[in-house]
Amino acid sequence: MSQELFDIYDDNDRKMGTAPRDEVHAKGYLHHSFHCWIARDTPEGRKILFQKRQDSKDTFPGRYDITAAGHLSAGETVQDAVREVEEELGIPVRMDQLTSLGTIDYYATGTAGGKPFIDREKCFVFGYLLNLPLTAYRLQEEEVAGLYETDLDDAIALFEGSKSVIPAMGIHSITENRVPQIFDTTLSLQQFVPHKSDDYLHVFKELKKL
Template structure:
């Protein structure tokens, strides 16, 4: 089975070619990714949704992460990558529903499956104010173990170091044809999150706090 190809870029973000996924991460080639953070307003305030990565993921298994995200395959645009939201969360979303939150330069290195990796990404970040409950989502079982919702102000306090843990509500992934499971209470602590820079999390959270339905 052939590997997914990514476009790769130089230090000035100029495309210099394509390479297979494993080679991109082995050699630390710069590539592009799509991030979509979802929030919703409730009587208790604005909430933010976190994806829990499946335990089978090659990097950061079982960690909490961006609501929906993915790499851009070779030849894809950021607009094409919106498919990640429906693939992972089961909800159709249009690009004109999203608000651009800018870009983030991401760098991480470590070991996955016994192999070293270097992950260098330019991340195109978007926010979506989407007023549906957790039970409306249909999660991609292969990628997503669960979806968790917490108060946005609590998440900000967690990453500012003012809280050790925060309460959340979760829902697990389930297979096609199964009855949707009920939500359950959970507690999120900072060591359970993918180790993006805290400042990057906080910058996005602050922008999400001020996101308005008519803002694009």
């Protein structure tokens, strides 16, 4: 099966060409990605949703991450990439429903599946206030292990360092009889993809304004 191709860029964000996904992550080529953070309002306050990455992912398997996100394939625009939300979460979304939260320059290294990776991205970040319960989502099993929600203020406290763990509710992508069951859990900082804390906090505080 042929690998997905990404557009790659120089340090001034000028397109240099395309490269296969494995090569992009092996050599650390700069590429573009789409991030969509979903929040919802409840009687207890505003919540934020995180996805748990599948253990098969080629970067940061099993970590908690952005609600829905993905790389832009070669030739795609940011507007095209809104497809990631429906692909990963089963919820159709239009770009005009999202609020731009700016861009983030992201750099990380690690090992996944025994292979080292270098991940350099320019991330186009969006927020979406969507008042749906967890059980309304239909998760893409190949990409998403679970979906979790917690109080937005607790998420801010976690990344500011004033709390070491926070309570959350979650659903698994693979469920008995295809019916998602909500369970209680806790989240800690070490379980998240290591984006900069300041980047997480910028997004969380912007989500409070939606």
